[in-house]
Structure formats: structure tokens, C-alpha cells
Amino acid sequence: MDTRRPTLEAVAARAGVSRATVSRVVNGQTTVDAQIRDAVLRAIDELGYVPNSAARSLVTRQTDSIALVVSEPPTRVFSDDPLFSLVVRTVSSELEAAGKQAVLMLAGSQQAQERVESYVSGGHVDGVMLLSMHGADPLPIALSRMSVPAVSYGRPAAAVPLPHVDNDNVGGAEQAVRHLLAAGRRRIAAIAGPQDMTAGQDRLIGYRDALRASDRRSIVAVGDFTRASGAAAMRQLLEDDPALDAVFAANDLMAIGALQALRKAGRRVPDDVAVAGFDDIEAASFADPPLTTVRHPVVEQATAMVRMVLTPPAERESDRVVLPTELVVRDSA
Amino acid sequence: MDTRRPTLEAVAARAGVSRATVSRVVNGQTTVDAQIRDAVLRAIDELGYVPNSAARSLVTRQTDSIALVVSEPPTRVFSDDPLFSLVVRTVSSELEAAGKQAVLMLAGSQQAQERVESYVSGGHVDGVMLLSMHGADPLPIALSRMSVPAVSYGRPAAAVPLPHVDNDNVGGAEQAVRHLLAAGRRRIAAIAGPQDMTAGQDRLIGYRDALRASDRRSIVAVGDFTRASGAAAMRQLLEDDPALDAVFAANDLMAIGALQALRKAGRRVPDDVAVAGFDDIEAASFADPPLTTVRHPVVEQATAMVRMVLTPPAERESDRVVLPTELVVRDSA
DNA sequence: ACCGCGGAAGAGAGCGCTCTCAGGCGCATC
DNA sequence: GATGCGCCTGAGAGCGCTCTCTTCCGCGGT
Numbered sequence: 092m093d094t095r096r097p098t099l100e101a102v103a104a105r106a107g108v109s110r111a112t113v114s115r116v117v118n119g120q121t122t123v124d125a126q127i128r129d130a131v132l133r134a135i136d137e138l139g140y141v142p143n144s145a146a147r148s149l150v151t152r153q154t155d156s157i158a159l160v161v162s163e164p165p166t167r168v169f170s171d172d173p174l175f176s177l178v179v180r181t182v183s184s185e186l187e188a189a190g191k192q193a194v195l196m197l198a199g200s201q202q203a204q205e206r207v208e209s210y211v212s213g214g215h216v217d218g219v220m221l222l223s224m225h226g227a228d229p230l231p232i233a234l235s236r237m238s239v240p241a242v243s244y245g246r247p248a249a250a251v252p253l254p255h256v257d258n259d260n261v262g263g264a265e266q267a268v269r270h271l272l273a274a275g276r277r278r279i280a281a282i283a284g285p286q287d288m289t290a291g292q293d294r295l296i297g298y299r300d301a302l303r304a305s306d307r308r309s310i311v312a313v314g315d316f317t318r319a320s321g322a323a324a325m326r327q328l329l330e331d332d333p334a335l336d337a338v339f340a341a342n343d344l345m346a347i348g349a350l351q352a353l354r355k356a357g358r359r360v361p362d363d364v365a366v367a368g369f370d371d372i373e374a375a376s377f378a379d380p381p382l383t384t385v386r387h388p389v390v391e392q393a394t395a396m397v398r399m400v401l402t403p404p405a406e407r408e409s410d411r412v413v414l415p416t417e418l419v420v421r422d423s424a
Numbered sequence: 425m426d427t428r429r430p431t432l433e434a435v436a437a438r439a440g441v442s443r444a445t446v447s448r449v450v451n452g453q454t455t456v457d458a459q460i461r462d463a464v465l466r467a468i469d470e471l472g473y474v475p476n477s478a479a480r481s482l483v484t485r486q487t488d489s490i491a492l493v494v495s496e497p498p499t500r501v502f503s504d505d506p507l508f509s510l511v512v513r514t515v516s517s518e519l520e521a522a523g524k525q526a527v528l529m530l531a532g533s534q535q536a537q538e539r540v541e542s543y544v545s546g547g548h549v550d551g552v553m554l555l556s557m558h559g560a561d562p563l564p565i566a567l568s569r570m571s572v573p574a575v576s577y578g579r580p581a582a583a584v585p586l587p588h589v590d591n592d593n594v595g596g597a598e599q600a601v602r603h604l605l606a607a608g609r610r611r612i613a614a615i616a617g618p619q620d621m622t623a624g625q626d627r628l629i630g631y632r633d634a635l636r637a638s639d640r641r642s643i644v645a646v647g648d649f650t651r652a653s654g655a656a657a658m659r660q661l662l663e664d665d666p667a668l669d670a671v672f673a674a675n676d677l678m679a680i681g682a683l684q685a686l687r688k689a690g691r692r693v694p695d696d697v698a699v700a701g702f703d704d705i706e707a708a709s710f711a712d713p714p715l716t717t718v719r720h721p722v723v724e725q726a727t728a729m730v731r732m733v734l735t736p737p738a739e740r741e742s743d744r745v746v747l748p749t750e751l752v753v754r755d756s757a
Numbered sequence: 758a759c760c761g762c763g764g765a766a767g768a769g770a771g772c773g774c775t776c777t778c779a780g781g782c783g784c785a786t787c
Numbered sequence: 788g789a790t791g792c793g794c795c796t797g798a799g800a801g802c803g804c805t806c807t808c809t810t811c812c813g814c815g816g817t
Contacts, residue, residue: 144546145482146803195528213477479773
């Protein structure tokens with residue numbers, strides 16, 4: 092292509108030593124005479140030597156990079172979701188701190204998932220982190236069979252034996268619904284998330300558990316975690332049960348959509364209808380009225396996931412971590 | 425580490441041919457007898473052979489991956505900015521279509537920039553795309569000197585000779601301000617973006633150009649592209665010139681902040697004060713009132729950048745692409 | 758004076774792949 | 788029938804690095 096970069100060999104020649112010695116210096120071994128080390132370092136500096144990573148990983152069998160796979164179909168606009176960015180950012184900087192490189196891969200289509208699979212089995216990465224998986228995704232199962240460590244952000248579908256870090260979706264939803272109950276609400280509806288995602292499933296379970304304990308009946312509409320679907324679900328619920336006086340939405344984006352639908356329908360929040368969300372994204376506090384919601388520790392969750400993927404399976408304390416959630420009470424409920 | 429993956433050698437042995445022939449089959453060369461090809465393909469399948477990418481790139485000197493570097497300091501919450509996600513997503517899928525892999529790197533700190541530099545010069549990637557650069561960043565200059573092609577999303581700082589794809593920030597700002605003028609506004613203030621970013625600079629230039637042509641005086645406060653800074657700048661402007669009747673904000677996030685500050689100050693939008701933004705993020709249409717803003721083609725810009733980094737410098741038509749913007753008139757102005 | 762020992766440097770064998778070059782075979786040409 | 792040409796296939800030389808094994812050297816012990 093263009094002028095060849097200097098190699099170990101060149102550095103060795105310049106410093107008047109052998110390749111092996113230069114390698115030792117580069118890799119920080121201590122068994123090198125100080126004077127020789129200095130000479131080598133000087134040669135490296137003069138030549139502007141940088142190790143060739145392909146050659147290195149050919150022999151060491153590791154690449155120092157870890158894949159972060161986001162399985163979101165392109166049709167679904169996840170660019171909305173601020174959680175995604177935050178996870179990416181956290182993972183990336185945590186990995187960096189560990190001397191690893193994050194490789195972000197999108198796996199929205201069947202085809203893209205196959206690409207990811209062959210990328211991983213081609214030895215490009217030392218580990219895989221999975222984000223935003225859906226029930227039918229074949230990728231997690233494929234990865235769990237490979238020799239590369241794979242972990243999941245959020246509980247994977249039931250049949251998939253993947254180590255993971257999740258937050259307490261069931262418990263969080265329960266907290267929110269109990270808060271609505273405690274405020275004296277009688278007809279509490281739910282806008283559930285997509286039921287092919289465990290976060291969607293678990294938050295609905297939490298809602299049902301809380302209601303069951305109180306003997307109220309449940310009213311459910313299903314959305315897909317987008318604002319628009321939240322608004323549509325809200326209209327549906329209003330039609331099904333005009334007397335409802337509270338709504339629990341499985342995420343904030345849908346809750347905000349619900350807020351808009353309620354306003355359009357002439358209901359006051361929280362006077363007529365109380366609304367609670369889940370996630371505590373930034374927009375929740377700017378909503379009108381500010382949204383009562385369930386906060387979960389995104390950064391901690393991402394950090395724990397990185398730690399997990401970096402720890403060899405044999406040395407892990409646990410293959411399953413669940414982090415607590417916290418109810419944030421604002422004006423909407 | 426664990427059970428060794430099959431190599432070319434193993435496939436060759438199984439198919440009863442030489443390594444070279446298997447390599448030809450794997451790389452899709454046509455000069456192989458159909459019968460032999462089938463035998464090789466069968467052997468590959470039976471063994472579950474996947475080429476070792478490190479070995480391959482050691483000899484081919486290319487890695488089929490391209491870095492996307494985001495130079496945003498960690499202190500600045502870019503997780504807010506939906507444009508970021510959209511660019512990442514577009515770049516990633518465009519690259520995928522070209523058989524390349526995107527490697528996302530964060531370069532928020534001095535240290536991180538050095539990491540990126542050595543990663544790139546270590547031969548990990550075949551090209552680099554830079555996003556969200558600030559004036560003082562040393563990285564672009566370092567990269568422009570390397571043998572790996574580098575391109576920038578948005579015009580880089582003046583002194584940096586980097587090919588780039590930008591949108592017409594100056595023209596877009598002019599459009600917005602001319603719209604305010606045409607609506608009869610007399611005192612048009614600006615909330616400028618960070619002046620160490622060319623998008624911030626250029627949008628301010630557009631504002632000034634439009635005003636100069638009309639003989640109005642300019643009133644400027646500077647923000648940093650965040651919502652909070654927009655609100656703060658708005659309060660400042662109101663204090664400086666209580667009689668202002670229009671504001672051009674250099675991005676939508678700041679415009680939304682300004683909207684909130686105006687409401688708190690008891691000004692009606694657009695009756696008392698007209699507000700125009702820039703970017704046309706989704707939140708702009710949900711703002712209260714819906715925001716008049718300047719739309720620029722993010723997807724096209726990202727796509728053009730990918731095309732540019734994939735095209736060898738010698739074959740490029742141009743090292744500088746500028747895409748047009750479009751005024752979107754809603755209720756705020 | 759000899760031996761042995763430990764620490765530090767060098768020699769050299771790969772890692773798994775690509776690619777050039779040579780070799781072999783069949784067929785058309787003279 | 789000898790020659791040449793084209794087309795496939797195989798042999799083998801690296802790509803740049805790591806790592807084991809060997810060698811070398813200096814030094815203390817007997």
C-alpha cells in the first residue's frame with residue numbers, strides 16, 4: 092500500500108539487539124538490563140515503532156477487543172432511547188480503562204446477526220456483550236455455544252443460558268404500582284412493553300403482582316417502548332375503560348406518549364389520571380407534569396456487565412446479577 | 425485457551441487438496457475446478473471452518489474495519505443528542521453493507537485521544553471517521569499525518585487538512601434568521617453554540633450575515649449545545665435586552681431550553697418572542713409550541729462520509745462535500 | 758583451578774493465512 | 788510428433804510477532 096511501518100526486526104537492528112529482547116521491552120518484562128532497555132526504547136522512539144496488532148494476536152490468540160452487539164431491528168427507532176447511548180458510553184469507557192477496545196455492532200436483521208456470528212467466530216473479539224435482545228433472536232443461542240465469553244445486558248429469553256446483568260424489573264414495576272395504590276387510585280391500567288423482550292415481560296409481571304395483592308383488576312394495552320405506541324395504547328385504554336384513574340407505563344417514552352394522549356383527551360394529570368413510568372430518562376423530569384418513574388442504575392449495570400465479560404467464567408462469583416431499582420416521585424403520580 | 429479451531433491446513437487435508445486451493449475457494453476465486461470446489465466446501469462445512477482474521481490481516485495488511493471516533497468530553501452529556509445515535513447507526517449499517525465493520529471509539533479525554541492514535545497506528549483499522557471535534561483536539565492533526573485515510577463529519581477546525589462532509593451551517597442559519605426577519609421581527613438575538621466547534625462558529629456566522637444584510641444589530645449569548653445552557657443563555661439575553669422579539673438558537677436542544685426559560689419569564693411564544701432552532705431533532709416537533717427549525721440531512725451526511733472514507737484519496741471526486749439544509753416552519757416562529 | 762548456578766540475551770520455530778512461482782496436464786498449432 | 792500455450796494445482800516463502808529453549812557470561816563455592 093504505502094511505505095512500510097517499522098517492525099520489531101528494524102528496532103532490533105537499530106538498537107543492536109535481538110528481536111526477542113525488543114519484544115521483552117515492548118511487553119514490559121523486567122528481565123532486561125536497564126542500559127539495553129534504554130537503547131531499545133530510544134530506537135523505538137526514533138523509528139516511531141508501533142507493534143502490529145494482527146501479528147501479535149495471531150500468536151497470542153487474543154485481540155483485546157470486545158463486541159457490544161445491539162439487536163434492535165432497524166424499523167424500531169432506538170435512536171430515541173437515551174439509555175442506549177448511556178450504555179454504549181459506559182461500556183466503552185469501562186473497557187478502555189481495562190485496556191480493551193469496544194466494537195459496536197448492530198444486529199437488527201437476521202442477516203446482520205449472521206454477520207455478527209461469523210465475526211465473533213472469526214476470532215475478531217475476546218468477548219461479546221448483548222444488548223436489547225428479542226425473544227426470537229437466534230444470536231444469543233449461537234453465541235452461548237461458542238468458546239468466546241458472552242454476557243447479556245438484561246435477562247435473556249428463558250431458553251437462553253447466558254450470563255447476564257439485569258435490574259429488578261419486576262420489583263420496580265411493583266413499587267410504581269404500589270405507589271399508585273397507596274395514593275388511593277382504584278382503576279390502574281398498564282401500558283406494557285413488547286412481550287418478546289424480558290424487560291417488557293417482567294415489568295408487566297410486576298404490575299400484575301402488585302395488583303393481585305390488592306384485588307384490583309388489571310387493564311393492559313401493549314406498546315413497543317416508543318412514544319407513539321404509548322400514546323396509541325393510552326387512547327385504547329381510555330376507550331376500554333373511561334373510568335380509569337391511573338396508568339403504569341413500562342417505560343418513560345411510552346409514559347410521555349400517554350401524557351400527550353391524556354391531555355388531548357382532556358384528562359388532567361395527576362388530578363384525573365395518575366401516570367407512572369419506568370427508566371427515569373432525562374425527558375421524564377422535563378415532561379409536563381414531571382413524571383413519577385422508576386429509576387434503575389444504568390451505569391452500574393453496564394459496568395457490572397463489562398466486569399463480567401472480562402472475568403473468565405470459572406472465576407466469576409455469579410452468572411446472574413440483579414440490581415435494585417428506586418421509585419422517583421414527581422408530579423404525575 | 426481452549427480447543428483449537430480448524431485451520432486451512434485441516435480443511436485442505438480433509439478435502440485432499442493443498443492449502444492454496446482451499447484459500448482460493450474461501451476467497452471466491454474462479455479458477456478452481458467445480459468438483460474440487462465442492463469437496464472443499466464440504467470439508468469447510470463439516471469442520472465448521474472459519475478463517476482466522478488475524479492471520480489474514482497479517483498478510484493482506486487490512487482489517488476490514490473502520491473506526492468511528494467521537495471526540496466528546498465525558499463532562500458533556502452527549503447522550504442527549506439524538507443526532508449522535510443516528511450517525512452511529514447509519515455509519516454502522518452503511519459500513520456493514522460494504523463488508524466492513526464499524527469500531528466505535530470514544531475520545532473524550534486527552535488520554536483517550538492518545539489511545540485512539542495508537543490504536544489506529546497499530547493497524548487495527550483501515551480508516552477513521554471523526555465526529556464532534558473541538559478546536560483544540562490534537563487527534564485530527566495526528567491522524568491527517570498517518571497513512572490511514574481519515575475523514576471528518578463536519579468541517580474540522582481551520583488548521584486541519586482533513587477531508588470532510590458537512591452541511592451548510594452558514595446557509596441554514598441564514599435561512600432561519602431571514603425567516604424571522606420576514607415575519608417582521610426587529611430584535612433578533614442568537615444563542616450561539618460552542619465556538620470551539622465549527623458547527624457553532626458557522627451557525628453564528630450565518631446569523632450575523634443575515635442580520636448584517638438587514639441592518640439590525642446582533643445580540644449574542646453563547647451556550648454549549650445543551651438544553652440547560654440554552655435556558656441560561658435565554659435568561660441572559662432577556663436581561664440584556666428585555667425588548668427582544670426573536671431568538672435563533674444554534675441547535676434545537678438549546679432552543680427547547682430557551683422555550684422553557686421564556687415561559688418562566690412570562691413571554692409567550694411566538695406572540696412575544698419567536699424562536700427558531702437548528703437540527704430538527706424529534707423533540708423539536710413535540711416542543712410546546714412545536715419548534716421552527718433548520719433540518720439537515722444527517723443520514724445523507726453520514727452516508728457520504730462512509731463513502732468518502734472507503735474511497736482511496738486518489739479516486740475521490742472531492743475532499744469536501746457540503747449538503748443543503750431546509751427550513752421547517754412550525755409554530756414557534 | 759574446576760564446577761555449577763542463575764540471570765540475561767539470542768536463535769529459531771511456529772501462529773494461520775495469502776500469493777507468487779513453478780510444475781503438470783491437455784489440447785490446438787505447425 | 789514436437790512445440791507452445793493456457794489452465795489448474797501445489798510448493799513454499801513470507802507477513803510480524805511471541806515464546807521456548809539454548810547459549811553465554813559472571814560469580815561464588817569447594
